[in-house]
Amino acid sequence: MxxxxxxxxxxxxxxxxxxxxxxxxxxxxxxxxxxxxxxxxxxxxxxxxxxxxxxxxxxxxxxxxxxxxxxxxxxxxxxxxxxxxxxxxxxxxxxxxxxxxxxxxxxxxxxxxxxxxxxxxxxxxxxxxxxxxxxxxxxxxxxxxxxxxxxxxxxxxxxxxxxxxxxxxxxxxxxxxxxxxxxxxxxxxxxxxxxxxxxxxxxxxxxxxxxxxxxxxxxxxxxxxxxxxxxxxxxxxxxxxxxxxxxxxxxxxNGGIDAMEKRNNDKAALLYAEIDRNPLFSGTAKTKDRSRMNVTFLLKDEAHTEQFDKLWKAAGISGLPGHRSVGGYRASIYNAMPIESVQVLVDVMKELERSSQ
Amino acid sequence: MxxxxxxxxxxxxxxxxxxxxxxxxxxxxxxxxxxxxxxxxxxxxxxxxxxxxxxxxxxxxxxxxxxxxxxxxxxxxxxxxxxxxxxxxxxxxxxxxxxxxxxxxxxxxxxxxxxxxxxxxxxxxxxxxxxxxxxxxxxxxxxxxxxxxxxxxxxxxxxxxxxxxxxxxxxxxxxxxxxxxxxxxxxxxxxxxxxxxxxxxxxxxxxxxxxxxxxxxxxxxxxxxxxxxxxxxxxxxxxxxxxxxxxxxxxxxNGGIDAMEKRNNDKAALLYAEIDRNPLFSGTAKTKDRSRMNVTFLLKDEAHTEQFDKLWKAAGISGLPGHRSVGGYRASIYNAMPIESVQVLVDVMKELERSSQ
Incomplete structure (x- = not known):
């Protein structure tokens, strides 16, 4: 996989x-x-x-x-x-x-x-x-x-x-x-x-x-x-x-820094949009200072932790747990990360929302 | 090769x-x-x-x-x-x-x-x-x-x-x-x-x-x-x-440090014996302080340089030139170097001796 x-x-x-x-x-x-x-x-x-x-x-x-x-x-x-x-x-x-x-x-x-x-x-x-x-x-x-x-x-x-x-x-x-x-x-x-x-x-x-x-x-x-x-x-x-x-x-x-910046902005926009839309999640950083490299977010209700962790692991995602000083999750979406992988994470977040309704 | x-x-x-x-x-x-x-x-x-x-x-x-x-x-x-x-x-x-x-x-x-x-x-x-x-x-x-x-x-x-x-x-x-x-x-x-x-x-x-x-x-x-x-x-x-x-x-x-030491002593003995025997070469270090890792030696007559360099390169040897502060040659015979490779170098030194007679 x-x-x-x-x-x-x-x-x-x-x-x-x-x-x-x-x-x-x-x-x-x-x-x-x-x-x-x-x-x-x-x-x-x-x-x-x-x-x-x-x-x-x-x-x-x-x-x-x-x-x-x-x-x-x-x-x-x-x-x-x-x-x-x-x-x-x-x-x-x-x-x-x-x-x-x-x-x-x-x-x-x-x-x-x-x-x-x-x-x-x-x-x-x-x-x-x-x-x-x-x-x-x-x-x-x-x-x-x-x-x-x-x-x-x-x-x-x-x-x-x-x-x-x-x-x-x-x-x-x-x-x-x-x-x-x-x-x-x-x-x-x-x-x-x-x-x-x-x-x-x-x-x-x-x-x-x-x-x-x-x-x-x-x-x-x-x-x-x-x-x-x-x-x-x-x-x-x-x-x-x-x-x-x-x-x-x-x-x-692959187009130099300008092309990377565009790709990175697209990836970050996709993921932050889901964090802001999905009622189960919240971002940890102030909106205007958000990083386009490391996207930190929390489950609003920790009761969903087990289910969410099961879902993203099943989707082939790794490296998602947040640093202990922030908790929650951190999705690092560096240059080499394709937008398709970010979409997989967004899909998992949507799936959690559906399964918890 | x-x-x-x-x-x-x-x-x-x-x-x-x-x-x-x-x-x-x-x-x-x-x-x-x-x-x-x-x-x-x-x-x-x-x-x-x-x-x-x-x-x-x-x-x-x-x-x-x-x-x-x-x-x-x-x-x-x-x-x-x-x-x-x-x-x-x-x-x-x-x-x-x-x-x-x-x-x-x-x-x-x-x-x-x-x-x-x-x-x-x-x-x-x-x-x-x-x-x-x-x-x-x-x-x-x-x-x-x-x-x-x-x-x-x-x-x-x-x-x-x-x-x-x-x-x-x-x-x-x-x-x-x-x-x-x-x-x-x-x-x-x-x-x-x-x-x-x-x-x-x-x-x-x-x-x-x-x-x-x-x-x-x-x-x-x-x-x-x-x-x-x-x-x-x-x-x-x-x-x-x-x-x-x-x-x-x-x-x-592969036997730990003791086994390495024995192999390294054998390799060094083989190469130093040839340096001391072959009339075309001389070692640069005082005999009792010779390294069993880096064997430094010179051609007594620099006129043989072109022929020697041609021979060792043809034998598949690389990395032999000495450091500029010593000149000549340096054979580094670290743990992973097999004695067979040292023998190839010794054979080339013998070949130079024969061809220059």
Whole structure:
């Protein structure tokens, strides 16, 4: 039976990516060798790294604008640390927007470096909305935000205008919608949602913002070192980078970010319409801040839980339970998720309504 | 034609590991889902992580001795930073042995934390031997060494006795030979030689050495946090951990570390015997410090280079050129390399000798 994988991450990738990745594990580029056993310095892999880095800038419309793309290791959680190390001046300060668990994690790591100001937070309302009544201080070293909150199902649909560098954790909505990416100075994203498997982190950074802290930066944490070494300062996560490259190619061949955005909007509209229409369900996020990647919802009456869980499991759906801090359900509808799978979920929700009447 | 992959890393893994890993990319544990799209919190992957961590301690004879095994991200180069963060006291000092490029990298990262003493170095002789005339200071916070030097083809065949914690980067010889691992307090190794693909780092740490620095440790760099979260503080490199688990299972099923050591000694003896016998070749490392993982050698007369390169390429050998800092050739003969492939190389060396007479 076909599976409909609504996992929040690691998460669904295009079927053709799985097939090409599996083939490369057996034989990479007809070399007679597995992609797992080749040197990262081999000609074929250096080409993968170079093309993947170029493709990121091309897809984001950032070519020739002073940006560099890097595929580093350690996860987005390591970027929580790399960001202040690279951008917070000695005796400087930073401004953070607190919109969820991961934003709070970034804030925690920044605090030991210096004056870390939380200029807006929705924590008191269990992060069910995106704060908007805040001002980005013009004298901070940078502003940090999280574009999409995987756990709470909220997403920033607009970003503040400011003169200071803007840093954004786009782990769970990168490549899902078009933005003027040149308004961001540093974007980072763990690969394991829209871009690839767990194991690599994309960093897109405007070079001119680096090198101004007066701080000694450990080599492995220094973005400039990674740029100088063309994202090969140390051994990259070869397979994760290759699989991300395959996904980026798929994305380009399927219309790029604009086409993804349209598909994602259609999927989200279909599912939210059912949540709002069906008397058994309610959404958890404030309507105007709803995420088009992670759709969080509850059964109004928990007595229906057993029946609903039985129905969606029988329909081949997996990965639907919500995060423990929100409860209920979370349907993650990343780029690679076809609208047909969303329709299967909507049909199950309708079926629950019928069977409970 | 069968390939004989002598790459220094990422490097050869058992063929059955490639086949199982490729299958899991298409369908993991008959779940209908790829290992690339499942949650790291799913029951099946949590089991992989738990079993892999237990298998490491079992293979090393460290069960019940106060050790924890972790699979972290960021590469061994990140451990160069994690080690001083976790072990160097405020105003403390550390002792390092400088045996090659990677040891020097570890020293560089430690220096900004405090008093980093290089108590022995073979740098002046292009790292062609392992220093032995050194004393580990009893008042240092820890002693750091690199057990095998991939680039220079040297290996520590004994370790100093000391009362302070011993930290060892075993990236290129982990699981290749039996040692009394309980004499080490912290062992780390990038997976991409004997254990798996690039993308995860094994850390084996004695818990009692942690928590004594008086230093604030960023969460992502704090071994205690990773232990508390059972190696899932942040999303692990799922595929790299799974493939490492497959390799560890293969290792156990093929006799464990003792059996590997015997095979590796046989392979190294075969190749070094030919280097010493064949008048066209010479080894680069001092004989008593030769590595049984990375065999570095030169053509005495560079005029033979073109002919030798033609011969080994025709025999299906790949990954043989030496690192630029040593030149010549480097045959990496990790656990998964069969002795038959080493014999192919030896035959080519003999053929060169015959054809040049």
């Amino acid at each position: 076909k599976k409909h994988n609504f996992s929040a991450g690691p998460s669904i990738l295009p079927q053709e990516v799985f097939e090409k990745a599996a083939q490369a594990v057996l034989d990479f580029n007809n070399s007679g060798l597995s992609i797992l056993e080749i040197s990262h310095r081999s000609k074929d892999f250096v080409a993968v790294m170079e093309e993947a880095r170029a493709l990121v800038l091309e897809l984001m419309g950032l070519e020739g604008k002073g940006y560099q793309a890097l595929f580093l290791s350690g996860g987005a959680s390591l970027e929580f640390l790399r960001v202040p190390y690279n951008l917070m001046k000695m005796h400087g300060k930073a401004a953070y927007l607190d919109t969820g668990t991961w934003a709070a994690g970034a804030i925690k790591e920044a605090r030991q470096f210096g004056d870390t100001n939380v200029i807006g937070s929705s924590k008191a309302d269990n992060y069910s909305y995106i704060p908007k009544d805040y001002t980005v201080p013009a004298d901070a070293d940078y502003f940090h935000c999280t574009s999409n909150n995987t756990i709470f199902g909220t997403q920033m649909h607009s970003f503040p205008e400011t003169t200071i560098p803007v840093v954004c954790d786009m782990s769970s909505d990168i490549f899902s919608r078009n933005l003027d990416f040149s308004k961001f100075d540093l974007i980072y994203a763990g690969a394991q949602k829209n871009m690839g498997p767990a194991g690599t982190t994309l960093i897109v950074v405007k070079e001119s913002i680096l090198g101004h802290t007066g701080r000694v930066i450990p080599s492995i944490l220094d973005y400039k070192q990674h740029i100088d070494k063309e994202s090969m300062y140390n051994t990259p996560s070869v397979f994760a980078v290759y699989t991300s490259y395959l996904t980026l190619q798929w994305l380009k061949n | 069968k390939k004989h992959n002598f790459s220094a890393g990422p490097s050869i893994l058992p063929q059955e590991v490639f086949e199982k890993a490729a299958q899991a990319v298409l369908d993991f544990n008959n779940s209908g889902l790829s290992i690339l799209e499942i949650s790291h919190r799913s029951k099946d992957f949590v089991a992989v992580m738990e079993e892999a961590r237990a298998l490491v301690l079992e293979l090393m004879g460290l069960e019940g001795k106060g050790y924890q095994a972790l699979f972290l991200s960021g590469g061994a180069s990140l451990e160069f930073l994690r080690v001083p963060y976790n072990l160097m006291k405020m105003h403390g000092k550390a002792a390092y042995l400088d045996t090659g490029t990677w040891a020097a990298g570890a020293i560089k990262e430690a220096r900004q934390f405090g008093d980093t003493n290089v108590i022995g170095s073979s740098k002046a002789d292009n790292y062609s031997y392992i220093p032995k005339d050194y004393t580990v200071p009893a008042d240092a916070d820890y002693f750091h060494c690199t057990s095998n030097n991939t680039i220079f083809g040297t290996q520590m065949h004994s370790f100093p006795e000391t009362t302070i914690p011993v930290v060892c980067d075993m990236s290129s010889d982990i699981f290749s030979r039996n040692l009394d691992f309980s004499k080490f307090d912290l062992i780390y190794a990038g997976a991409q030689k004997n254990m798996g693909p690039a993308g995860t780092t094994l850390i084996v740490v004695k818990e009692s050495i942690l928590g004594h620095t008086g230093r604030v440790i960023p969460s992502i760099l704090d071994y205690k946090q990773h232990i508390d979260k059972e190696s899932m503080y942040n999303t692990p490199s799922v595929f790299a951990v799974y493939t490492s688990y497959l390799t560890l299972q293969w290792l156990k099923n």
